[in-house]
Amino acid sequence: RYNAHAARIEVQGGCAAAVHLACGTRLAADAVVFNGDPAALHRGHLGQSARGAVPAPAVAPRSLSAQVWAFAARPSRADLVHHNVFFGPDPALEFGPLAAGALPRAPTLYVCAQDRGAGLGPPEGPERFEIILNAPPAETAVPEEEDTPCRTLVFETLARFGLRFDPAPPDGCATTAQGFARLFPGSDGSLYGRSPHGLTASLQRPTARSSLPGLYLSGGGAHPGAGIPMATLSGRHAAEAILTDRASTSTSPRTAMHGGMSMPSRTAAAARSRSSAS
Numbered sequence: 001r002y003n004a005h006a007a008r009i010e011v012q013g014g015c016a017a018a019v020h021l022a023c024g025t026r027l028a029a030d031a032v033v034f035n036g037d038p039a040a041l042h043r044g045h046l047g048q049s050a051r052g053a054v055p056a057p058a059v060a061p062r063s064l065s066a067q068v069w070a071f072a073a074r075p076s077r078a079d080l081v082h083h084n085v086f087f088g089p090d091p092a093l094e095f096g097p098l099a100a101g102a103l104p105r106a107p108t109l110y111v112c113a114q115d116r117g118a119g120l121g122p123p124e125g126p127e128r129f130e131i132i133l134n135a136p137p138a139e140t141a142v143p144e145e146e147d148t149p150c151r152t153l154v155f156e157t158l159a160r161f162g163l164r165f166d167p168a169p170p171d172g173c174a175t176t177a178q179g180f181a182r183l184f185p186g187s188d189g190s191l192y193g194r195s196p197h198g199l200t201a202s203l204q205r206p207t208a209r210s211s212l213p214g215l216y217l218s219g220g221g222a223h224p225g226a227g228i229p230m231a232t233l234s235g236r237h238a239a240e241a242i243l244t245d246r247a248s249t250s251t252s253p254r255t256a257m258h259g260g261m262s263m264p265s266r267t268a269a270a271a272r273s274r275s276s277a278s
Helices: 037-042 049-054 091-099 150-162 179-182 230-247
Strands: 007-011 013-022 027-028 032-036 066-074 083-086 108-112 127-135 215-220
Touching: 007 049, 032 037, 032 127, 032 230, 037 049, 049 108, 066 150, 066 179, 108 150, 127 150
Parallel strands: 032 215
Antiparallel strands: 007 013, 013 027, 066 127, 083 108, 108 127
16 A cells, blocks of 8 residues: 555564554554664554564664765766766765764765666766765754755865766755655664664664564665665565465464375384285
């Protein structure tokens, strides 16, 4: 059901049993897959009964967010490929401000020329671009670091590398950390869920099976991590976990089986049948 707000997950007998929509509809379920940031569960966005499905260490500390520009224009450089990275001069000038909740002073910028790749040359006319700038999560972001400063920072930085766009990207084509937070409630706009930094960080990321039986997790906030290929794998892991759990729990009542083939006990020595006796 598209554009339907899920209000809470119903729990019966310690297991996920249904999803309740904001409109009042109850959807009974044998298994529930949550394809969102696990922090939303932990913070009670889907009801108090589901809060314990994800422990606090699985969702904190939060990862970085981003300011993402998406637009169509003609670039000034013809040597762009599909993936382009323009590195800042000093990581301290990027990650120091980010840790303080501010935009980088000298950022590294990722530019995706979406219509290039697979040996294809630049297309004729305007082409699609995506520019990604690291940004702090919405909960820690400095409020004034929003529109004009970000635009100046991004496009003046690229201009120093000789990259300009015609026409200039409009203001409305940027998504901020606050925008991502609105799109994905409970996420703080963090694009990668729990922070991946640290030797054991990957071991803290939640797996497909949550702590609540019957509730499974998928998406960039679950194992194996963020990014389209890994988020897709997480969905496959959730499906495999559901099938495994269903196969390990018989739903048929036990009955006596009449007839069939007589088999020797696995704990007893093999015995010759009467028909084989000489």
